[in-house]
Amino acid sequence: MTRATVVPAESPSPWSDGRVNMSTSLAGLEMPSPVxxxxxxxxxxxxxxxxxxxxxxxxxxxxxxxxEPRAGRPTPRMAETPSxxxxxxxxxxxxxxxxxxxxxxxxxxxGARTVVSIAGDTVEDYAKLAKTLRxxxxxxxxxxxxxxPNVAERGQVFACSPDSASAxxxxxxxNTDSRVPILAKLSPDVTDITSIAVACVRxxxxxxxxxxxxxxxxxxxxxxxxxxxxxxxxxxxxAIRPVAVRCVxxxxxxxxxxPILGMGGIRTGLDALQFILAGAQAVxxxxxxxxxxxxxIRVHQELSxxxxxxxxxxxxxxxxxxxxxxxxxxxxxxxxxxEIDEDSL
Amino acid sequence: xxxxxxxxxxxxxxxxxxxxxxxxxxxxxTQTRPGQFVALAIGGEESGxxxxxxxxxxxxxxxxxxxxxxxxxxxxxxxxxxxxxxxxRGDAVNLxxxxxxxxxxPRDPVSCALVGGGYGSAPLFMLAEQLRARGCRVDMVxxxxxxxxxxxxxxxxxxxxxxxxxTDDGSLGQTGQVTDALAGVMDQHGTDVVYACGPMGMLAxxxxxxxxxxxxxxxxxxxxxxxxxxxxxxxxxPVIGDDGTTRMVRSCIDGPVFRGDTVRWxxxxxxxxxxxxxxxxxxxxxxxx
Numbered sequence: 001m002t003r004a005t006v007v008p009a010e011s012p013s014p015w016s017d018g019r020v021n022m023s024t025s026l027a028g029l030e031m032p033s034p035v036x037x038x039x040x041x042x043x044x045x046x047x048x049x050x051x052x053x054x055x056x057x058x059x060x061x062x063x064x065x066x067x068e069p070r071a072g073r074p075t076p077r078m079a080e081t082p083s084x085x086x087x088x089x090x091x092x093x094x095x096x097x098x099x100x101x102x103x104x105x106x107x108x109x110x111g112a113r114t115v116v117s118i119a120g121d122t123v124e125d126y127a128k129l130a131k132t133l134r135x136x137x138x139x140x141x142x143x144x145x146x147x148x149p150n151v152a153e154r155g156q157v158f159a160c161s162p163d164s165a166s167a168x169x170x171x172x173x174x175n176t177d178s179r180v181p182i183l184a185k186l187s188p189d190v191t192d193i194t195s196i197a198v199a200c201v202r203x204x205x206x207x208x209x210x211x212x213x214x215x216x217x218x219x220x221x222x223x224x225x226x227x228x229x230x231x232x233x234x235x236x237x238x239a240i241r242p243v244a245v246r247c248v249x250x251x252x253x254x255x256x257x258x259p260i261l262g263m264g265g266i267r268t269g270l271d272a273l274q275f276i277l278a279g280a281q282a283v284x285x286x287x288x289x290x291x292x293x294x295x296x297i298r299v300h301q302e303l304s305x306x307x308x309x310x311x312x313x314x315x316x317x318x319x320x321x322x323x324x325x326x327x328x329x330x331x332x333x334x335x336x337x338x339e340i341d342e343d344s345l
Numbered sequence: 346x347x348x349x350x351x352x353x354x355x356x357x358x359x360x361x362x363x364x365x366x367x368x369x370x371x372x373x374x375t376q377t378r379p380g381q382f383v384a385l386a387i388g389g390e391e392s393g394x395x396x397x398x399x400x401x402x403x404x405x406x407x408x409x410x411x412x413x414x415x416x417x418x419x420x421x422x423x424x425x426x427x428x429x430x431x432x433x434r435g436d437a438v439n440l441x442x443x444x445x446x447x448x449x450x451p452r453d454p455v456s457c458a459l460v461g462g463g464y465g466s467a468p469l470f471m472l473a474e475q476l477r478a479r480g481c482r483v484d485m486v487x488x489x490x491x492x493x494x495x496x497x498x499x500x501x502x503x504x505x506x507x508x509x510x511x512t513d514d515g516s517l518g519q520t521g522q523v524t525d526a527l528a529g530v531m532d533q534h535g536t537d538v539v540y541a542c543g544p545m546g547m548l549a550x551x552x553x554x555x556x557x558x559x560x561x562x563x564x565x566x567x568x569x570x571x572x573x574x575x576x577x578x579x580x581x582x583p584v585i586g587d588d589g590t591t592r593m594v595r596s597c598i599d600g601p602v603f604r605g606d607t608v609r610w611x612x613x614x615x616x617x618x619x620x621x622x623x624x625x626x627x628x629x630x631x632x633x634x
Contacts, residue, residue, distance in 0.1 A: 040578075047575040047598070050346050063578075069622035071593045074615045078571045078579035083393040085571060089578045092593060095622070229614070237395055290572040291386055291395045293349055293441060 020307045021314035022300065024058065026282045027181035027206035027259040029141045031058035031113060034315050035272065035300040038263050038286030039064055039117040039143060039185070040089070044103035049110065051293040056300075058282055059113035062103065064145040066118075067125050069095040074229040079218040084237025084265070085287060086216050088230030091119055091148075096132050108138030115183070119145040122152055123167045130175035139180055143261075144172050144205075147187045147212040147234075159187035159212065162199035173204030183261055185209035186247070188240075193247050194254040207259035209284070210251060211244045237287040241265030245274050252279025252320055267295070269302020276303075276315065277322035347444050347574065348373060354436045355411050361493040363464050364419045364430040365403065366438075373442045374405040374413025379472035380542075380565050380602045383415060383442030384573030387425040396571045398425045399597070401468040401542065402443065415442070418467040418496060444573050445601045448472050448540055448563050454480030455537035458530055459505070460523050460551050462543025463489045464496040468565060472540060473504045482506055484534050488523035488547070492516040507534070524550040536560060539605070543567070545613055552605030562605030568596040583609040583617050591620045 024034040036058040042048050045060040054060055072092025079086045093099065096118075107114045116139050118129040126144065133139050146165050149155035158164040169184050176182060184200035186193055188211040197208055213234025218227040226232075244264025251260060262280030266272050267288045275283045288295040303315075312318045321329070348371070355367040373383065384397035400417035407413055421430040432438060448468075451457070457476050459469045466487050473483045483504060488511035489495040495517060501508045509526045510518025519526055524547070530536065531554075539555040541548055542565040555562035568580040575598035584594045585607045593616065594600070609617060616623050 041576060043576045043578075050574075051349060070624070071616045071620045071622040072578065072581070075579070075581060075613075076569060077581070078396075078569065078577070080394065080396050080571075083395065085396060087571070087577070087579065092578050092581065092622070238393075287395060290577055291397065292439075293572075293574055 020304050020312060021316070022304055024282050024315055025259075026058075026261060027141070027183065028179070029059070029113070029115075029181055031282065032056075033058040033300050034276070034282040035296050035303070036115065036261065036282060036284045037061050037289065037296060038284035039145060040087075041286035041289045044099070045107055045110070045112055045114075046103075048289065048293060048296075052297045054112045055110065057112070057296055059115045059140060060107060061115040061143055061284055062099075062107075062117050063093060064091055064117040064119035065093055065096055065099045065129070066091055066120065067096055067128055069093065069098065076228055077230070079227040079233070081216070081218060081235065081237070082239060084235055084239035085290075086218050086228060086233035086235050087213070088228045088233035090230060096129055100132065100136050104136060104138050113140045114138055115141040115143050117143040117145050117185070118172070119148050120168075121148065122150070123171045126168045127171040127175050130172045134175060134177055141181045141183060142172060142176060143183045143185050143209050144168060145185050145212070147185065157187060157189075159185075159196060160190050162196055165196055166199045166203035169200050169203035169205050181206035181259075183207045183209045185212050187212045188243050188247055189215050194250050197251045197255060197258070201255060201258055207261060208251060209261045209263065210280070211240075211247045211264050214240055214243065236265070238265035238267050238271070241271060241274070245278050248275055248278040248280050249322075252323060266299060267291075269299055269304070269306045272299050272303045273306050273318070276318050277320070279320040279323065281319055346376075347442055350440045350442075352438050352440045354432045354434055354438060355414055356434060357430070357432055360418070360496060362420060363496055364421065365416055366419060366429060366432065367414050367416050368438050368440060369411045370405075370413050370415040370440055370442070372413060373440060374415050375407045377402050377405050377415065377443040377471075378447035379475055380448035380468050381443040381445050382573070382601060383417060383440045384444060384570070385417070385429065386439040387428050389437070394425055394428070396425075397441065397573055398429070399444070399570050399573050401565060401601070402471070403467040404471055415440070418464045420464050441573060445597055446599065448565070448602050450475060450479060451481060451538055454482075456482040456484070456535050457538045457540060458484045458486060458527065458534070458536040460486045460527060460539060460541040460543070460547075461488070461496070462523060462547040463494050465543030465547070465565075465567065466495075466497045466501075468542055469540065470497055470500050470504060473501075477504065482534065484530050484536070485509070486511070486523045486526050486530055488512065488526070488543075490514065522550075523547060524554060527551060527554060531558065531560065538563070541565070541605070545610070548605070548608075549610035549613075552608065552610060556606045563602055564605045564608065565601045566596050566603060566608070567601070570597050573597045583612045583615070583620055585609065591617055593620060593622075
């Protein structure tokens, strides 16, 4: 699939093959690429910047940051699973103060677009995090990780209740500059993801990140006990991709205009294309980074090529294309089958 | 600076229970310092095994017919290591490296004991070479469960002033563990610095023995990793910083080599309550990040 890169001077994205306009807009966040990192899979960008220029990404989505420093959970924190992995890190991180001073400052100085992911134990935590971020430059958007236990609700995860999810989003919206978009990151571990999506949008979310990990468990058959010290963990990687694409599809049908950042097991440009066709304006590459540190760049290039092969001149034209009725699929006849790589069929 | 390299297998040879793979590695080879590691992708671009496996670099050849190459020692015990052990000359293997902090080398020509458990001895030979080049005395202690599981005995004999071997079953050398032999070696040769690589239990015992004697130690840990490049936060262990504070640090970036007296060996696998950011007994079933 990979093709020689031609870089015309006027190309909107200097590292696409120049035929497809890859720029995208996510709730007002303008990006030259639709490919972002995923929270928890890129730290705060610095490590990956050794492998590729992170300013070429749509944005860096940081690991979820909490108010206070957190040591996280004991090890083992990870188990490999078929086409995926289970993790239980426990939000280890330096806390918002050190994050702002060290990581956000570095990202800003580096010139990377930055989506700061925040996580809390209470609605008040989220409000305080938003207040702190409001005082600093370089926050291009906030992704609200609501897949955290709500201490006030006996540990029920915010993302699993429309009311709790709304309360968090409202608190963040109220304490965030109106020019900074807020993305609610949804959990797939719910009966009806669209009802949570609608609740978040009503509460003021400007866009949705779809999806977080799925709760899973691996038993170590040698030790005959759970493989992770935290017992359960979040499942990620290509194994969850069909679940993620389904969630994007359902939310796009329920909310035709809401910006969606799609993620869940994206490994190739064609994987990313599934999310775009299902309704996402942009995508995050997460677990794949562990396998291929420069994966996000490769996915961008492969996606650009795949769009060109299908006759799209811009990424925007492809968003939600799979939802179109046959008579509205104007592009389909413009693609000669011979142009499509066999691997992509 | 680490890089990603599409390497290929130059050779695979058996060494006891282990397989030694020589892989083309471009400038990874020229950058490598003793104690650093490479993270190898398993099974090609569509593999269902996504996580890289970390291997300490056993040796390098900076330039040759194949350009730079690195040697790694593989003990086939799981799906990933079995796949690696089954590679043949010319097969593709994707490498990221060199990763991690190397062993620090003494400024003065001091007396060094190098301790390896099983194939944990892999990085010690590059180290021994560099120590010798600085005029250091090198004594090696290699231990394993059985003779088959000792790695690098001949190489050790070629490089070190003395080599002491131990096996749990007595199939070669002294019956027992490396720590049983180490005290004698340290006394006899006036060891100033201990370098060690091997399983956690062995490292804990070696580090504690060195610390008890007021001897400086450097230990390369083996923690399970998902990425090897510092982004996934799975390979953490409790380490005391210069400020006296314990933090959960990444063995891939802040290690794999740690000063033996800074690792809280007894607490590995836990979050000690006095760790920076340790929670006041906050348990939940939440599993996502």
